[in-house]
Amino acid sequence: MPVVIGLWCVAALLLTALAGIAVARWKSGSPLIYGASLAASAIALLSASAYLIGGGATASTLTLPLGLPWLGAHFRIDALAAFFLAVVNLGGAMASLYALGYGRHEPAPARVLPFFPAFLAAMNLVVLADDAFTFLFSWELMSLESWALVMAHHRERDNARAGYIYLVMASFGTLALLLAFGALAGADGGYAFAAIRAEDHHTPALVALVLALALLGPGSKAGLVPLHVWLPLAHPAAPSHVSALMSGVMTKVAVYGFVRIVFDLLGETSWWSGMVVLGLGGISAVLGVLYALMQHDLKRLLAYHTVENIGIIFIGLGLALAFRADGMALAAALALTAALFHVFNHSLFKSLLFFGAGAVLTCTGERDMERLGGLIHAMPLTSFAFLVGCVAISALPPLNGFVSEWLTFQAILLSPELPQWGLKLMIPAVGAMLALSAALAAACFVKAFGTTFLGRPRSAAARRAEEADGFSLAAMFILAALCLLAGVLPGFVIDTITPLTQNLVSGRLPVQAVVPWLAIVPIAASRSSYDGLLVFVFIALSALLSAYAIHRLASRALRRSAAWDCGFPDPSPATQYTATSFAQPIRRVFGTIVFRASEQVEMPPPGDMRPARLHVELHDLVWEEIYAPIAGAVSFAADLLNRMQFLTIRRYLSLVFLALVLLLILALWL
């Protein structure tokens, strides 16, 4: 009974949260709480994985007499839920392990310890929920707990604003979800998911409405452009293990919400829904990575990359919707597999990268890349793990990020058979956006790794850095190893996803475990195949062979000396390229349109000893063009309504009378 085990784990996490209030002031409080979270997450992870590996054919359900009296609380584990439970609890377990070391540096443990296990429990509950009420309750709990964690360091600059914007966007998202479930349940209010699934209510208007609400609700939690504005503010503001959870795991819970509503509850959708999702995904992918390129705060850069990766996931989901609407089951299965594979991958490498950023933050006290540099000497292990994460997220073989992008490209190549012209014109453009975002991601992570870990230290803090603690390193190396494993043995991950695609798009990819040499062949061997293991072995062998041959046969002499730098090495670390200067050529290419970037050079006249200065101005157009006008309108309306507070008693009475008359007219008219 996996659902019972899952609920016991949730209960254990909630108890841990209560205990967290009590033990927060103890010296050993933090290892206690994180140890308990680690144990509970690990058990939930094992039970979900066992269910998935067992094939996930029969759903496991349970109804508890909680929540709404006439409804009860329904819980259910099917293949989809089990997959996301595995993602959530793997991320949760790793964050807990990391926090065993990292949490010791926490200045205000009472603001973190109670909320962390509760946040994990809420994310588990969202995935376990099988009725609208339980789902919404858990969703809101998840938002609130994460908000509390974002506000853990509330005195730091900008964190209060981040928390406020997050709260506004989260309540907006929940409102959209509430309306979506209302529309799905219909007039007679069947709020259990089983009842919604059974009901046959597919007017095109309803499908459009629910799709739009699903894009607004879970979409805003996942960080789809233009609903992403809270994400790069809130994710970096939290303590780093929580940032990893929010970026690596909570966005996946949002993807789960979208998949559950659109693929499972809504039933049949028409082809244009795929087109909308594809378009939003493509825009998110490109804009996310371009925003990330302009950042020099390491954690904010990572948060913007989450927007990009969510875009890639939604490209896969959009393709799956389009294929499903046109009855191409195999292609839909391929696209959905690509999206879910990327969900898994992103949870791995984004957690890894945030852990690395957290280690840098504890060891140097800096998040700003312009004040870091040269950390590879002081923190060799952290930098190695971070490098693995960078290669993985840049979609480079033989690691895992490449496999999911490769699968998405293969799905795109199946799409000329779609009959609709809109899709025919859109999909090549989205394919180009996907390719562009992959290439820009590689540039962005060269910048992130290069300025943080390579070169010479740019500040005293970076010079004094020390290696991270053992628990943090263990968490990072486990994730790095998983990135490599998922990259060289992708067939096993694909096979685990197959039952989901069978349920959601009624198609399945061929079994990959029987393919010789552990390669993956999504459609047919003559069409495309990829073997991560062989590629990895070939690269490793050629590198070792060439190193051995050269050291043996040619020369192994080595001399250390000052850098050459064309004969004019400058001792000041300020002469190095910074994160901003690294991104300057790309800013010139894309920035004038996307950010309305402008540069002014202030050059003093000859003889003047003042330094020359370069001013760069960037505009966040999404914020300025969409959010600022809305905020302006709201505050204008509030100003107008403010007058209502200062009326005389006569006017209030006449207002009440007028309202009464209006309501009577309405009642008569209807």
Add this chain to the structure above:
Amino acid sequence: MIRDLAIQGVEMLLVLLLAPALTGLVRKVKARLLRRRGPDVLQPYRDLLRLLRKEVVLAEQASWLFRVSPYLIFATTWVAAALVPTFAAGLLFSWSADLIAIIALLGSARFFLALAGLDVGTSFGGIGSSREAMIASLAEPAMIMIVFTLALIAGSTQLSTIAGFMASPEVGLSVSLGLALAALILVAIAENARIPVDNPATHLELTMVHEAMVLEYSGRHLALIELTAAIQLLLYISLIACVFAPWSLAGAGQGIAAQLVGAAGYLVKLAIGGVLLALFETAIAKMRVFRVPQFLGAALMLGLLGTLLRFVSGGF
């Protein structure tokens, strides 16, 4: 099986051994076109041997990444080159990575090269890396679009299958194929740091990209980097040849005679490619770095147009 393995091994070695000669040929032809005598075609081999025997002078602040990168870059590029059919298609391991994976392997090599450029913390390394990142961010999507066009025409992303299809009479002249060829040539020029995008023959010039990144390398490390650059040039010419001129390729399981014909044909194609490149480089001037995005943007648009045409109609 043994024979297939032997052919795969011969192909891998051939790539390694021919690459410096190709670079030498291009240099020689360029020199002759400029009415210079120019160095011998075999000069790159002598350079490589000399560099391999010299000691490495390593900057004080260089990290382990700087020392490991040359081997990684060399290995990934070599593996990618070994997967491109040169004289025979349908090699033993050609299915282990398709064209998308080959492009991504080159991306991995570039990733580590750009990191190595930043490692020592000099301004020249930074300038090279950041420009390389900009060029790659446009060249890679253009390349993926070219792959899309070819894959939609041939119904596969496997390079052997594509080459087989292009050699068959089924393929006719089509607009998208022409667009793909034009885009591929533009990308190949940019990726190999040739004129007009970059100048492989220059040092101490602010417009350099690739040479700035590898400025701090010396000895065996530099030898590997130069060998990698030569292999990459060979890879792109082999790629163009096997897709757009696949006529002499030996198929899987054909006899020694067919393999020999394939090898001779391959040598001729390489020579033609090298001479054409030298002619082109001599005829054109280097462009400013901030013109490069337009150059590569054209490649991207050509690739996208080719893909769109295939999506809209199978006939174009």
